[in-house]
Amino acid sequence: MKKIVAFGRFWWNFVVGDDWLSAAGVAIAIGATAAVAAGGVAAWWVLPVAVLLVLYVSLRRAIAA
Amino acid sequence: MTAGFLVLSAFLASAVEFVEALTIVLASGVARGWRSSLIGVAAATVVLAAIVAALGPALTVIPLSALRLVVGALLLVFGLQWLRKAILRASGFKALHDEHAIFATELEEARTAERLERGGIDWYGFTLSFKGVLLEGLEVAFIVLTFGSTQGSIPLAALGAAAALVLVAGIGIAVRAPLARVPENTMKFAVGVMLTTFGIFWATEGAGGHWPGSDASLLGVLAFVIASSALLVGVLRRRRAILVPA
Numbered sequence: 465m466k467k468i469v470a471f472g473r474f475w476w477n478f479v480v481g482d483d484w485l486s487a488a489g490v491a492i493a494i495g496a497t498a499a500v501a502a503g504g505v506a507a508w509w510v511l512p513v514a515v516l517l518v519l520y521v522s523l524r525r526a527i528a529a
Numbered sequence: 530m531t532a533g534f535l536v537l538s539a540f541l542a543s544a545v546e547f548v549e550a551l552t553i554v555l556a557s558g559v560a561r562g563w564r565s566s567l568i569g570v571a572a573a574t575v576v577l578a579a580i581v582a583a584l585g586p587a588l589t590v591i592p593l594s595a596l597r598l599v600v601g602a603l604l605l606v607f608g609l610q611w612l613r614k615a616i617l618r619a620s621g622f623k624a625l626h627d628e629h630a631i632f633a634t635e636l637e638e639a640r641t642a643e644r645l646e647r648g649g650i651d652w653y654g655f656t657l658s659f660k661g662v663l664l665e666g667l668e669v670a671f672i673v674l675t676f677g678s679t680q681g682s683i684p685l686a687a688l689g690a691a692a693a694l695v696l697v698a699g700i701g702i703a704v705r706a707p708l709a710r711v712p713e714n715t716m717k718f719a720v721g722v723m724l725t726t727f728g729i730f731w732a733t734e735g736a737g738g739h740w741p742g743s744d745a746s747l748l749g750v751l752a753f754v755i756a757s758s759a760l761l762v763g764v765l766r767r768r769r770a771i772l773v774p775a
Contacts, residue, residue, distance in 0.1 A: 478667070479603065481610045490605045494598070494732050501737035508738045511729045512750065515605065516757045522613050523761060527622055527768070 489518035539689030547697035553661030560639035561654030569658030588678040598735025608724030620765035
């Protein structure tokens with residue numbers, strides 16, 4: 465059991481790192497892109513705007529910490 | 530155009546990781562002996578090769594849109610981590626990576642660690658090298674596989690990584706010292722920008738979006754990410770100047 469937890473923790477740290485909020489923001493932004501695209505509207509602008517926002521929030525949190 | 534980006538991204542990302550791995554291997558070799566350290570490097574290389582050999586062909590059978598969605602999301606998460614740290618370093622909120630200091634710390638720890646020999650191998654030296662090369666190499670393998678499979682050319686991405694390995698290992702053997710003069714933060718900035726750019730591009734396509742101008746819009750995304758990062762560095766520098774007056 466401990467090995468499974470350690471294995472999971474390794475991959476969590478490797479992929480998500482120390483900022484889970486950015487990973488969550490990316491997931492939400494991709495979901496929003498898919499939703500806009502599914503509605504037949506141009507969706508190429510969603511991710512760039514969302515990434516800038518996520519990066520800004522992430523930097524603010526890092527400085528505050 | 531994308532082929533050039535692909536090779537350059539793989540080269541830069543790999544070079545940064547190889548510089549860090551070299552520091553660990555050098556500390557291990559100097560403090561614990563070269564034999565055990567180099568066996569550790571060889572063992573880690575075999576494990577990495579096995580991971581690439583197992584995952585490489587598997588990735589090529591996944592439908593391209595699904596692959597672009599997953600790879601784009603992962604690259605975005607990776608890219609934002611690199612970019613965040615690079616921006617914090619460039620604006621003075623985080624200390625620059627100091628390979629000399631890291632080398633000194635690793636060296637001290639390696640010298641004071643207990644010696645445990647099995648089969649003529651010092652296990653501390655072996656493990657230190659093995660872990661260092663495996664962990665840094667895993668990131669290289671991830672970038673080579675994801676970039677390569679999504680662009681349909683794993684060999685091209687591997688070429689960029691191999692060039693970085695030859696360069697860093699060659700300089701490392703020649704100088705036998707940590708490569709502290711490498712403009713590491715600039716390289717990390719470039720890698721963060723490229724990972725984020727490709728991440729935005731592929732994740733959008735994977736999610737069903739279409740870029741105006743198709744592949745040519747990659748340049749536009751690149752320009753947007755560079756401009757946004759530069760803007761954020763400027764904002765943070767001004768903020769730091771207010772928080773920490775000279």
